[in-house]
Amino acid sequence: MFDGLKQKLRNVQEAFGSSLMAEQPSSVEPGKQKEESPPSFARKVKILVTDGELVVGEKEIRAPLQELEMVLLENDVALPVTDEILRAVRERLVGTHRRVGESPDLLVRKALRESLLQVLGKGFDLLEYCNGHKKPVRILFTGVNGTGKTTTVAKVGHYLKEHGCSVVIASGDTFRAGALEQLAIHAERVGIRVIQHQQGGDPSAVLYDAVEYAGAHGVDVVLADSAGRFHNRVNLMNQLEKMKRVMDPDLVVYVDEAVAGNDAVIRAQEFAELVGTDAVILTKADMDSRGGAAVSVAHTVGKPIMFLGTGQGYSDILPFTPELVVSELLGA
Amino acid sequence: MVLDHLGASLKDALKKLAGKTVVDRAAVEELVRDLQRALLGADVNVRLVKGLSEAIRTRSVDEQPPKGMSVREHVLRIVYQELIRLMGSTTDVSLQHQRILLAGLQGSGKTTTTAKLARYFQRKGMKVAVICADTFRPGALDQLSTLCQQIGVTCYGEPGKEDAVAIVKKGLAKLSGTEVVIIDTQGRHALEKTLIDEIIQINTVSKADHRWLVIDAALGQQASEQARRFHEAIDIDGVIITKMDGTAKGGGALSAVSETRSGIVFIGAGETIEDLERFDPDSFISRLLGMGDLKSLAERAEEAIGEQEVDVNALMRGRFTLRDMYKQLEAINRMGPLKQIMSMLPLGSLEVPSDAIDVTSTKMSRYRVIMDSMTPLELDDPNLISGSRIHRIARGAGASPEEVRELLKYFRMMQRALKGMRGGKYNVQRMMKRFSGMQ
Numbered sequence: 022m023f024d025g026l027k028q029k030l031r032n033v034q035e036a037f038g039s040s041l042m043a044e045q046p047s048s049v050e051p052g053k054q055k056e057e058s059p060p061s062f063a064r065k066v067k068i069l070v071t072d073g074e075l076v077v078g079e080k081e082i083r084a085p086l087q088e089l090e091m092v093l094l095e096n097d098v099a100l101p102v103t104d105e106i107l108r109a110v111r112e113r114l115v116g117t118h119r120r121v122g123e124s125p126d127l128l129v130r131k132a133l134r135e136s137l138l139q140v141l142g143k144g145f146d147l148l149e150y151c152n153g154h155k156k157p158v159r160i161l162f163t164g165v166n167g168t169g170k171t172t173t174v175a176k177v178g179h180y181l182k183e184h185g186c187s188v189v190i191a192s193g194d195t196f197r198a199g200a201l202e203q204l205a206i207h208a209e210r211v212g213i214r215v216i217q218h219q220q221g222g223d224p225s226a227v228l229y230d231a232v233e234y235a236g237a238h239g240v241d242v243v244l245a246d247s248a249g250r251f252h253n254r255v256n257l258m259n260q261l262e263k264m265k266r267v268m269d270p271d272l273v274v275y276v277d278e279a280v281a282g283n284d285a286v287i288r289a290q291e292f293a294e295l296v297g298t299d300a301v302i303l304t305k306a307d308m309d310s311r312g313g314a315a316v317s318v319a320h321t322v323g324k325p326i327m328f329l330g331t332g333q334g335y336s337d338i339l340p341f342t343p344e345l346v347v348s349e350l351l352g353a
Numbered sequence: 354m355v356l357d358h359l360g361a362s363l364k365d366a367l368k369k370l371a372g373k374t375v376v377d378r379a380a381v382e383e384l385v386r387d388l389q390r391a392l393l394g395a396d397v398n399v400r401l402v403k404g405l406s407e408a409i410r411t412r413s414v415d416e417q418p419p420k421g422m423s424v425r426e427h428v429l430r431i432v433y434q435e436l437i438r439l440m441g442s443t444t445d446v447s448l449q450h451q452r453i454l455l456a457g458l459q460g461s462g463k464t465t466t467t468a469k470l471a472r473y474f475q476r477k478g479m480k481v482a483v484i485c486a487d488t489f490r491p492g493a494l495d496q497l498s499t500l501c502q503q504i505g506v507t508c509y510g511e512p513g514k515e516d517a518v519a520i521v522k523k524g525l526a527k528l529s530g531t532e533v534v535i536i537d538t539q540g541r542h543a544l545e546k547t548l549i550d551e552i553i554q555i556n557t558v559s560k561a562d563h564r565w566l567v568i569d570a571a572l573g574q575q576a577s578e579q580a581r582r583f584h585e586a587i588d589i590d591g592v593i594i595t596k597m598d599g600t601a602k603g604g605g606a607l608s609a610v611s612e613t614r615s616g617i618v619f620i621g622a623g624e625t626i627e628d629l630e631r632f633d634p635d636s637f638i639s640r641l642l643g644m645g646d647l648k649s650l651a652e653r654a655e656e657a658i659g660e661q662e663v664d665v666n667a668l669m670r671g672r673f674t675l676r677d678m679y680k681q682l683e684a685i686n687r688m689g690p691l692k693q694i695m696s697m698l699p700l701g702s703l704e705v706p707s708d709a710i711d712v713t714s715t716k717m718s719r720y721r722v723i724m725d726s727m728t729p730l731e732l733d734d735p736n737l738i739s740g741s742r743i744h745r746i747a748r749g750a751g752a753s754p755e756e757v758r759e760l761l762k763y764f765r766m767m768q769r770a771l772k773g774m775r776g777g778k779y780n781v782q783r784m785m786k787r788f789s790g791m792q
Contacts, residue, residue: 283396
């Protein structure tokens with residue numbers, strides 16, 4: 022997973038490294054011939070002489086930064102997020118002191134790592150959350166059409182069940198033809214009870230019934246599916262808001278696909294603003310995805326990524342741990 | 354669509370260019386950079402964007418502007434040409450016996466598009482049937498057959514069976530009398546080898562005339578790679594973009610177009626079964642430039658309005674009654690969502706706010722309800738409608754008397770407008786003035 026980004030990021034690291042290396046001899050030897058930026062140059066020499074350290078300048082890293090920009094864009098990191106990461110890396114690198122013998126590679130890797138970690142935030146441990154929370158835990162799934170909400174609900178249900186939680190699913194997609202049947206079959210396969218009404222019914226009522234059912238039967242977790250909707254449809258978003266009001270969920274989980282491009286940022290933001298988002302699940306991460314959407318969405322919403330969907334089976338769901346992902350990307 | 358959004362950025366960039374006293378290399382460079390950002394923001398493949406900027410750069414320097422054309426115009430022309438090239442070729446959708454195979458990633462909207470396509474061909478008067486070859490996703494057959502039931506199209510599928518190739522084979526044999534057969538397949542991505550093998554087999558068995566790739570407008574850089582692999586497998590000859598009603602720009606589809614060397618055939622933009630539009634690069638570009646797409650509008654009007662329904666001559670004589678208005682509203686309704694129609698009108702750069710359109714279309718359906726509770730006499734002679742009648746109509750329609758009065762006001766305005774039309778150029782101008790005064 023994320024192989025594309027991984028490979029490219031390593032190349033960029035090398036580029037950063039070599040451009041810093043190349044700079045080394047030129048600033049040690051030529052004394053005072055170059056007067057292009059006198060104050061900083063004088064300071065550089067002073068620091069070099071007194072402390073035996075080099076100062077990383079803006080110029081030396083411009084080319085590798087441009088390369089990094091292209092790499093991020095090619096890997097689906099949205100434009101505004103790319104700008105943000107570049108700014109962070111530049112700020113981290115420019116003006117840092119580096120010992121003469123020290124490898125620039127380490128410095129670059131550290132800066133990249135910190136910037137990425139900052140963007141990706143912390144992970145989210147659903148099991149821990151469920152165990153430490155008053156039962157039943159109510160979770161509402163939201164997102165645009167076709168990102169895989171229904172399948173994800175089944176997968177999360179399966180995951181929770183495997184780990185000893187009892188689960189009930191609310192079939193809140195009463196709009197799409199075949200959605201009820203789809204969820205019913207999924208639930209039957211993983212052995213979870215589904216609460217559903219007929220197609221075209223009020224989804225809020227379904228959610229209410231499911232919560233009532235969970236309370237009466239001592240079920241730990243309620244997972245509520247919802248119909249896919251675009252964030253620019255006022256009426257549908259109002260409906261979602263009503264569902265949220267009726268269900269009063271502990272967690273609102275936003276589901277998007279890992280292959281989405283720039284739009285991922287726009288819609289993640291709109292959903293977060295209109296109905297709130299507590300955690301994110303990215304699906305279809307097995308499509309040779311480049312991982313950019315993860316970076317974009319996490320940065321935009323500022324909420325943790327909880328799971329990655331990685332295939333068509335019920336157990337194809339991975340808890341997301343940022344440190345692991347970043348370490349893998351940068352080969353630390 | 355990519356360029357809709359690009360339209361604004363493009364205009365900004367071009368305005369900048371127009372403000373420059375000299376159009377030199379630096380000015381071109383700035384224009385290219387602005388374009389790059391707009392295209393990348395719309396998910397167009399990084400390599401395509403690089404190619405485009407390179408082409409604009411070299412062509413504006415190397416090519417001599419034709420006689421009588423300023424450097425500025427020359428650069429603009431190059432930009433437009435390169436943009437049109439990016440849109441891919443024009444694709445033909447013929448109305449004859451054909452089999453269409455739809456392929457695409459999971460959740461890209463194949464099943465919905467299958468139903469929309471069936472509706473498209475049905476509206477053109479073709480005999481259509483669909484085959485559901487998605488044996489994996491639970492509820493897929495239910496979804497497709499429910500949608501097909503809504504439009505009265507035959508849907509072939511075998512619940513509980515797992516061999517998609519056999520289903521297609523049997524389905525085709527059974528549906529041999531239909532003119533257009535559309536095959537919906539399971540969502541798959543290019544790395545799932547068994548599924549790719551399956552679609553190759555379906556393609557061979559069905560001898561499909563068209564193999565269209567369905568692409569989600571939000572798909573990012575991944576689009577090229579996926580399109581390339583699908584193209585290798587079954588030789589894609591057209592691309593359908595779905596979910597264009599969101600905020601996604603659809604740049605991924607352009608990458609797919611370039612990988613498969615085909616063009617965009619249709620655009621799906623909405624949740625109802627009617628929300629499918631033909632795509633034609635020329636009309637699209639002219640729409641971008643604010644020239645409107647009257648060709649598609651006329652086509653649609655022809656489909657929706659039967660001949661004897663609106664008596665144009667009576668209208669021109671000024672005999673316009675509420676009954677005529679009712680028919681008009683119905684016809685407009687049949688032409689599809691108002692939003693689509695509006696986008697085809699030559700409104701230039703005039704931006705119609707989308708909530709205004711939403712209000713108008715709900716209002717139109719309200720008007721029809723109100724007219725439904727009028728007597729035939731009232732419909733023929735609106736002057737009959739007095740205060741007490743207004744109250745009766747309002748009660749009958751569950752509306753307020755104000756709404757009924759508003760409807761009558763709207764009707765009088767239409768009537769006056771049509772009377773004005775009869776009187777030649779001067780009156781038309783006055784009418785335009787009246788309309789613009791209303792906005």
